[in-house]
Amino acid sequence: xxxxxxxxxxxxxxxxxxxxxxxxxxxxxxxxxxxxxxxxxxxxxxxxxxxxxxxxxxxxxxxxxxxxxxxxxxxxxxxxxxxxxxxxxxxxxxxxxxxxxxxxxxxxxxxxxxxxxxxxxxxxxxxxxxxxxxxxxxxxxxxxxxxxxxxxxxxxxxxxxxxxxxxxxxxxxxxxxxxxxxxxxxxxxxxxxxxxxxxxxxxxxxxxxxxxxxxxxxxxxxxxxxxxxxxxxxxxxxxxxxxxxxxxxxxxxxxxxxxxxxxxxxxxxxxxxxxxxxxxxxxxxxxxxxxxxxxxx
Amino acid sequence: xxxxxxxxxxxxxxxxxxxxxxxxxxxxxxxxxxxxxxxxxxxxxxxxxxxxxxxxxxxxxxxxxxxxxxxxxxxxxxxxxxxxxxxxxxxxxxxxxxxxxxxxxxxxxxxxxxxxxxxxxxxxxxxxxxxxxxxxxxxxxxxxxxxxxxxxxxxxxxxxxxxxxxxxxxxxxxxxxxxxxxxxxxxxxxxxxxxxxxxxxxxxxxxxxxxxxxxx
Numbered sequence: 001x002x003x004x005x006x007x008x009x010x011x012x013x014x015x016x017x018x019x020x021x022x023x024x025x026x027x028x029x030x031x032x033x034x035x036x037x038x039x040x041x042x043x044x045x046x047x048x049x050x051x052x053x054x055x056x057x058x059x060x061x062x063x064x065x066x067x068x069x070x071x072x073x074x075x076x077x078x079x080x081x082x083x084x085x086x087x088x089x090x091x092x093x094x095x096x097x098x099x100x101x102x103x104x105x106x107x108x109x110x111x112x113x114x115x116x117x118x119x120x121x122x123x124x125x126x127x128x129x130x131x132x133x134x135x136x137x138x139x140x141x142x143x144x145x146x147x148x149x150x151x152x153x154x155x156x157x158x159x160x161x162x163x164x165x166x167x168x169x170x171x172x173x174x175x176x177x178x179x180x181x182x183x184x185x186x187x188x189x190x191x192x193x194x195x196x197x198x199x200x201x202x203x204x205x206x207x208x209x210x211x212x213x214x215x216x217x218x219x220x221x222x223x224x225x226x227x228x229x230x231x232x233x234x235x236x237x238x239x240x241x242x243x244x245x246x247x248x249x250x251x252x253x254x255x256x257x258x259x260x261x262x263x264x265x266x267x268x269x270x271x272x273x274x275x276x277x278x279x280x281x282x283x284x285x286x287x288x289x290x291x292x293x294x295x296x297x
Numbered sequence: 298x299x300x301x302x303x304x305x306x307x308x309x310x311x312x313x314x315x316x317x318x319x320x321x322x323x324x325x326x327x328x329x330x331x332x333x334x335x336x337x338x339x340x341x342x343x344x345x346x347x348x349x350x351x352x353x354x355x356x357x358x359x360x361x362x363x364x365x366x367x368x369x370x371x372x373x374x375x376x377x378x379x380x381x382x383x384x385x386x387x388x389x390x391x392x393x394x395x396x397x398x399x400x401x402x403x404x405x406x407x408x409x410x411x412x413x414x415x416x417x418x419x420x421x422x423x424x425x426x427x428x429x430x431x432x433x434x435x436x437x438x439x440x441x442x443x444x445x446x447x448x449x450x451x452x453x454x455x456x457x458x459x460x461x462x463x464x465x466x467x468x469x470x471x472x473x474x475x476x477x478x479x480x481x482x483x484x485x486x487x488x489x490x491x492x493x494x495x496x497x498x499x500x501x502x503x504x505x506x507x508x509x510x511x512x513x
Contacts, residue, residue, distance in 0.1 A: 003405025010402065202386050205348070206447070207376035208403045209369070296348055 007212065015219030018192065019227065028224050031275065032231020038174035039263065039271050040236040045166050046191060047260040061137050063124040065146040067095075073145050074122050079145060081126060086136050089127040095120045121147070138196045178278050181228065185221045185282025189239050193290045205296040214291060218283050225279020229272040237262055298324040298455055298486040299345060304354035306340050314340040316510045322488060325452070327481040329497050330490040331358070332507035338490040341507065345376045345488075359454065369423030376404065379448030379485075381458035385440050387432040387447075393419070394428040397446045404451070418446040422476055445476055449485075457479055457506050460487045462496065470496065 018024060063081075065074060074092065081090045098120040103109045128136050137151040193200070200213055244259045251258040263271070300321040306314045314337045332338050343349040344356045347363050356363040359377060362477055366374060387396055397418055401411040419425045422442035424435075432440055446454060451454055456477060462470035474489070474496055481487045491497065497504055506513045 002407075007402070007405045007409075199390075200389055202388060203399065203403070204372070205346075205375065205386065206380060206400045206403075207372045207374075207451070209372045212372075212403050 008215065009141075009240070011215035012211075015223055018216070018220055021221050024188065024220065024224050025227065027184055028227035030185055030233050031225060031228025031279075032235060034177040034180050035228055035232035035271065036235035036239075037276055038170050038177060038180050039232050039267075041166075041170045041173065042264050042267065043240060044260060045163070045170065046263075049163060049257075051258055051260070052290050059141060060151075061126045061128065063126060063140055063143075063146050063151040064102070064150075065122045065124075066147050067121045069118070069122060071122075071146050075151045077143060078124065079146055081124060081140070084136075086129055088129045091125040093123045095122050096230050098123060136183030137150075139264045151244055155291065174266055175263070181225060181275065181278045182282040182285070185224060186286040188224060189217050189221055189283045189286035190290055192217065197294060200291070201296050204294070208290045214287050217287050217291070218280060221279040221281075221283025221286070223279070225282070226272050226276035228279070232270055232275070233263070248276055265266060289294055298322050298326070298358060299488065300355075300357045301341075302355050302357075304351045304356055305342065306337075306344065307352045308441055314339045314510055315344075315351075316470045317481060318507075318510070318512055319354075320394075320505055320512060322486060323482070325484050326503065327487040328479070328489075328499075328505055329502040330488060330507060331494075331497060333490060333492065336507045338507055339459055342457055342488070342490055345432055345455075345457055346378050346380055347371045357462065362491075372403070376400070377453050377455065379445075379451070379453040379509045381441070381448050381455040381456070381461050383442050383460040383463050385432075385444040387440060387462060389431060389433050390433075393430050393432060393435070393443055394425060394445060396432060397450050399445060400451050414450050418450040418473075421449070421479070422446045436469070438465050438472060439471050441465060441469070442476065445473070449480065453485070456488070458487075460490055460492070462493055463490060467495075471499075474500065 019028070065077070071094075074094075074294075078090060078092055081087055096119055099112060099118050103112055103121070124138075126140065130136065133151050137149050139147060141149040204214055238261045240262055247259060262268075302319050304318045305316050305484065308314060318337075318341065323341045330338050332343065340349060344363065345358055347366055352425060354364075358374065361374060363374065388399070394415060397415045401414060401425060408513055415463055416428070419428055422445050423448070424439060424446060427435065427439070432443060435443060445458075445461070448458075458477065461477075462473050465473065477487050477489060478500065
C-alpha cells in the first residue's frame with residue numbers, strides 16, 4: 001500500500017517536472033486562453049444578472065378606468081382591488097396627477113395646454129404577490145369600469161430569454177473549447193510519448209507494468225489542464241479588473257456602485273476541476289492510442 | 298530454472314528462426330549459448346522474458362509457461378530475470394545511479410532500501426565511484442557493467458545476456474564475464490549468448506551450440 005502511494009507520488013513529481021520543462025506551460029497557457037472565454041463570459045453574465053435583479057423586477061399591472069368614471073366608482077374599485085389576496089399593493093393615480101406628471105416632461109406642457117381638457121383616465125398601479133401576473137391581469141380586466149390593463153411582464157420575459165440565450169451560447173462555447181482542450185492535451189501527450197519512447201521501451205523490458213508507464217502521462221494531462229484552468233482564472237481576474245477600473249466612473253455617474261464580480265469560489269474550483277478532468281481525458285485517449293504499440297523487440 | 302521443450306519460432310513471412318529446440322538449465326547452472334550470427338541465439342534468449350512468444354513448444358521459466366502468460370503477468374516475470382543486451386539499452390538522460398534505480402521504481406521500494414541496493418549493485422560491478430556520471434561518459438566496458446548492475450539490482454535468480462562482450466576489447470570482455478561468473482558462484486542461474494570462442498574455452502562451462510535454429 002505505501003509502495004503504491006510512493007509510486008503515485010513519484011509519478012506526480014515526474015509529471016510536474018515535465019510540465020515545467022517540455023513546453024507544457026506553453027500548452028497550459030493556450031488552454032488557459034481558451035478556457036478564459038467561457039469562464040469570463042460566465043462571470044460577466046452573472047454580474048449583469050445581479051444588476052438586473054437589483055432593478056424593480058416586481059411585476060406591476062396598470063389599470064386604466066373609463067375616462068368618464070366617477071371618483072366614487074374609482075374608490076369602490078380600489079376597495080375591490082385591496083380585497084384581492086393576490087394583490088400586494090395598490091396605488092391610485094388620479095387623472096389630475098397623471099396630467100401634472102406628464103407636464104413635467106420636456107415639451108409636453110404646450111401639447112397639454114393645446115388640448116383644452118384632460119384626456120387622461122384615472123389609473124391604478126397594482127403590484128402582485130405572484131410571479132406570474134397574467135391570470136391576475138386577465139381577472140382585473142373584467143372588473144367594472146376598467147377599460148385597459150397593461151401588464152409589464154414583457155420586458156422581464158425578454159430579459160429572461162436573453163439570459164437563457166447568453167447561457168446557451170456560453171455552454172456551446174465551453175463545449176467547443178473543452179473539446180479543444182482535450183485535443184491539445186492529446187497532442188502534448190503524444191509528443192511526450194514520442195520523446196520518452198526509449199525510456200518506455202526499456203522500462204517495459206525490465207518489468208514495468210502498463211499502469212506504471214501510463215501514470216506520469218495521466219498526471220501530466222491532468223496537471224496541464226488544471227494549470228490551464230489556473231491561467232484562465234488569472235486572465236479573467238485581470239480582464240475584470242481592467243473593465244471595472246473603466247466602469248467605476250460610468251457607474252458612479254448613474255449613482256451606482258456596480259462592478260463586475262469575479263467567479264464565486266465554487267465556480268472557480270469547478271473551472272480548475274473541469275479543466276483538469278478534460279486534461280485527464282485527453283491523456284487517456286492519447287495513451288490508449290499511442291502507448292500500447294511501444295513494445296520491446 | 299529454464300526449460301525448452303520442442304520449441305519452434307517462425308516469424309511472419311515464414312522465416313524459421315528456431316526448430317524444435319529442447320534443453321534444460323538447472324537452478325544455479327551457468328551456460329554459454331553459441332552459434333554464428335543468424336543461428337537464432339537472440340530469438341532463443343527473447344523467448345525467456347516473453348519478448349517473443351514461441352510458435353510451438355513450451356518455454357518454462359521458474360515453473361511458469363512463458364508462452365501462455367497473460368499480457369498483464371509479463372512485467373512480474375521480467376522482474377525475476379536480469380536482462381543484459383548487446384546494445385546495453387541505457388538511458389542517457391539520467392545518471393548512472395538513476396539508471397540502476399529504474400527497476401526499483403516499479404516495485405515501489407522504500408527509498409533508503411532502494412538506495413542501498415543501487416549502491417550495492419554498482420559496487421559489485423566496480424562503478425560505485427561513477428554513480429553521478431552520465432552513462433555517455435563511461436567506456437564501452439563500463440557501460441556494459443552498468444547494464445549488468447541494472448540487471449541484478451532486483452536480485453533476480455536468472456541472468457540472461459545477449460552478446461554482452463561483442464563490442465569490447467579482450468580485457469574488458471574478461472572483466473564483464475568475471476562478473477557473471479561471480480553471480481553464478483552465489484547461486485544465480487546464468488545464460489550468456491556469445492560467439493567468442495576464447496571466452497568459452499577459458500571458463501569451461503556448459504555450451505549450447507545453435508546452428509540453423511537447432512541445438513547441435
